[in-house]
Amino acid sequence: MAARGYSPVMSPIVRVMAALVLAAAAITADPAEPAQKPARSEQPTTLSLTLLQQQAVGIRTDYPLALATAPAIEAYGIVLDPLALANDSGHMESTQAVADATTADAARQERLYREEAQASLKTWQASQAQAVEAKARARAAAMTFRMQWGPIADWSDSQRRTLLEALSRGQQRLLRAEVPGQHLAGAIDPRALVEIDGVNVAARVLGALPRADAQSQSTAWLLVLERAPAGLGPGARALVRLHSAAPANGVLVPATALLYAEDGTYVYRQVHAGGSDTFVYTPVNVKPLARLGSAWLVEGLTRTDPVVVQGAGVLWSLQGISSFSAAEEEHD
Helix, strand or coil: CCCCCCCHHHHHHHHHHHHHHHHHHHHHCCCCCCCCCCCCCCCCCCEEEEHHHHHHCCCEEECCEECCCCCEEEEEEEECCHHHHHHHHHHHHHHHHHHHHHHHHHHHHHHHHHHHCCCCHHHHHHHHHHHHHHHHHHHHHHHHHHHHHHHHHHCCHHHHHHHHHHHHCCCCEEEEEEECCCCCCCCECCEEEEEECCEEEEEEEEEEECCCCCCCCCEEEEEEECCCCCCCCCCCEEEEEEEECCCCCCEEEEHHHCEEECCEEEEEEEEECCCCCEEEEEEEECEEEEEECCEEEEECCCCCCCEEEECHHHHHHHHCCCCEEHHHHHCC
């Protein structure tokens, strides 16, 4: 009598999965040192599956889509308070000034101790401790400023003062533009449009912001409105249209097709191996250019390359590669 719950229909699937496991083991095993070979981190090798195996694990392929022009990327913009920029900038400059002063004092105390013997060892050591602490605070302030304000951290003091003056007079506005559900920042065109009461206002993209918002948890860019409307104050929200700066000579592939490893980003391309029921999957390195909805614009493929758009994670697991799928990352 068959065991309770057993279904004879499932036996072919079980046999197929067992064959897949044996095939993967045959590919990854080293006959010379089967028990001591370390986990591989290099680019995955090719994998051959029969038609039945391909159907059993749900692998589906499709051709990339050519893209003539990069569409606009919609983002949500919020006008930033210039007072926060003034406070953070002032704190960074003051901590750096204190660090410079304490460092100079420590050098003076050392000179007095070694040359003129007018300072004690204890005084010199105390000044050194103060200088170390002041430098640590200055580094923390500079790091906080860079995380919060991104590209403005690379500006000179005079450039920041000029921007603060324009912000205080209402001549310019800073906006944080966020793209929900996106964490990888691609190349963005320096020109953007901000929709305010149905009117498009030109804005300039300064750069990406490293710190993610606690609520949105998304990629963000810092924009400046050169000629901001008078009624657009801190906290106001507006629709922002960003444009990808990536060239339009790439192709679109679903995010589910991309995987990441130490050698970079790659996809699996299907190659028909002559037989009617045998297919070979080989990895192809690609260069991600821009995220467009649920797809990526990439370089390294042509429109005639059949790419695995469903089941790439299965091929990865059979190879035992230390990487992950872009689609899996989105659901973490």
